Amino acid sequence: MKFISTKIPDVKIIEPQVFGDERGFFMETFRTSSFNEVCGEREFVQENHSKSAHGILRGLHYQTENTQGKLVRVVSGEVFDVAVDMRKDSPTFGQWVGVLLSAENKRQLWVPEGFAHGFYVTTEEAEFVYKCTDIYNPNAEVSVKWDDATIGIDWPLVNGASPKLSAKDEAGLSFEAAPKF
Numbered sequence: 001m002k003f004i005s006t007k008i009p010d011v012k013i014i015e016p017q018v019f020g021d022e023r024g025f026f027m028e029t030f031r032t033s034s035f036n037e038v039c040g041e042r043e044f045v046q047e048n049h050s051k052s053a054h055g056i057l058r059g060l061h062y063q064t065e066n067t068q069g070k071l072v073r074v075v076s077g078e079v080f081d082v083a084v085d086m087r088k089d090s091p092t093f094g095q096w097v098g099v100l101l102s103a104e105n106k107r108q109l110w111v112p113e114g115f116a117h118g119f120y121v122t123t124e125e126a127e128f129v130y131k132c133t134d135i136y137n138p139n140a141e142v143s144v145k146w147d148d149a150t151i152g153i154d155w156p157l158v159n160g161a162s163p164k165l166s167a168k169d170e171a172g173l174s175f176e177a178a179p180k181f
Helices: 032-039
Strands: 002-005 012-015 018-021 024-027 046-053 057-063 070-076 078-085 096-102 108-111 115-121 125-132 141-143
Touching (some): 002 032, 012 032, 057 078, 070 078, 070 096, 070 115, 078 125, 096 108, 115 125
Antiparallel strands (some): 002 012, 012 108, 018 024, 057 115, 057 141, 078 096, 078 115
């Protein structure tokens, strides 16, 4: 696996080595020793799988308790995946990284604890799989507005159409009002 730095040093793109032929392909998607060497020691305790239709935006989410690091990848379709630094003392506080993840490019994104995370589906549908370093705690979940002007994420909205959001994300907090780490 190849670990690629982003403009936020703690957020990493992980590119697997893919072996393929006329029968299909094989790739290693995770190895604890390699991951821990580059990203720091972590234990993953939960894995999730979601399916979303074209134009759906999920996020920007994080938890103030049971803070989760997430290792994310797409197994069908494509998403624009975003991590926003919510750590007050970080030199990249308030900055974001966005990466296209797809079943085709097989890339993964490491989103450490202390970051808000979200994704926008750019294809007809997408299936999204992610490992978490802590359990889901709905009582500690925060949603930050996807279009907050302070953050200024450049979402690749298809035909400029507004994304489809959950009620929770419609009611998201501004970056300024959201709790920080």
